[in-house]
Amino acid sequence: MHQEFMKGRITIIGCPKLDDVDYSEKLTQIISNNNIQSVTIVRMEVPCCGGLEYAARTALQNSGKFIPWQVVTISTDGKILD
Numbered sequence: 096m097h098q099e100f101m102k103g104r105i106t107i108i109g110c111p112k113l114d115d116v117d118y119s120e121k122l123t124q125i126i127s128n129n130n131i132q133s134v135t136i137v138r139m140e141v142p143c144c145g146g147l148e149y150a151a152r153t154a155l156q157n158s159g160k161f162i163p164w165q166v167v168t169i170s171t172d173g174k175i176l177d
Contacts, residue, residue, distance in 0.1 A: 111146030122154030
């Protein structure tokens, strides 16, 4: 996973279930104030990770920028689902 998704890229990690923060506001600032080329959201298939995907999508919309993005879902046993 590290080679495919993290090596040579800026990585932001969070857990909406364990962190008491609105990720979308901070992500909007990061996207708005930097020259982001693309966004890949890597999340697990568990429901709580949907909050991270939602925050990233909201931030992309709120930034006013058109940036290519994708979501990759990882199963609980470590396999890429999509």
